């Protein structure tokens with residue numbers, strides 16, 4: 071798919087889903103996707119390699135839940151892989167400062183080249199695991215975050231009790247993208263409230279051409 075066709079498809083999708091999105095933002099997404107597909111020939115970044123599927127399952131799925139999230143502040147995308155949802159969110163909301171955290175070295179190399187190629191300001195790619203986040207040798211590892219996002223990473227109570235409770239700023243939001251059919255047992259996360267993290271709700275949404283709805287699960291830090 072060339073850039074013009076990609077832009078047409080993407081802007082059609084964003085408009086149909088009430089996501090304000092410009093051609094310039096669409097071009098940045100095209101740069102992201104073409105670099106990802108180029109690197110994907112040598113490095114395993116994604117198994118979704120066809121443009122129509124990428125548009126919906128990577129881009130629209132990253133952008134659509136943004137309506138339930140803070141629009142500015144410092145954000146951390148945990149297990150970002152090839153940059154989802156962090157990079158599309160940063161393109162949609164340029165006021166967000168975006169830190170992409172990824173455990174795989176090769177993916178981090180890709181992310182660093184990507185951020186430089188797209189000239190995205192206030193965006194960083196850090197190598198590391200969320201479990202060891204505070205030990206990473208970077209000043210960003212000592213910050214408090216207004217938003218933590220996680221997509222296609224299995225949710226564990228520890229993400230909220232050990233990680234979000236320490237890394238989120240007061241009032242900060244932890245948002246987890248639940249895939250089709252996925253549902254965390256929110257009530258079983260007893261220790262979460264004790265850690266000062268309160269469940270805010272789940273927000274259902276549908277993607278075109280997919281049969282099962284998805285949900286965004288949101289928690290807030292009350293520490």
Ligand SMILES: C[S@@+](CC[C@H](N)C(=O)[O-])C[C@H]1O[C@@H](n2cnc3c(N)ncnc32)[C@H](O)[C@@H]1O
Pocket residue numbers: 148149150151152153154155171172173174177198199200201220221222223
């Ligand atoms: C299934 S991929 C999802 C990538 C991306 N979030 C997406 O939705 O396309 C999971 C990613 O999380 C990374 N990951 C797994 N465990 C991690 C951890 N403990 N800390 C940081 N990243 C982790 C993996 O290397 C992988 O790139």
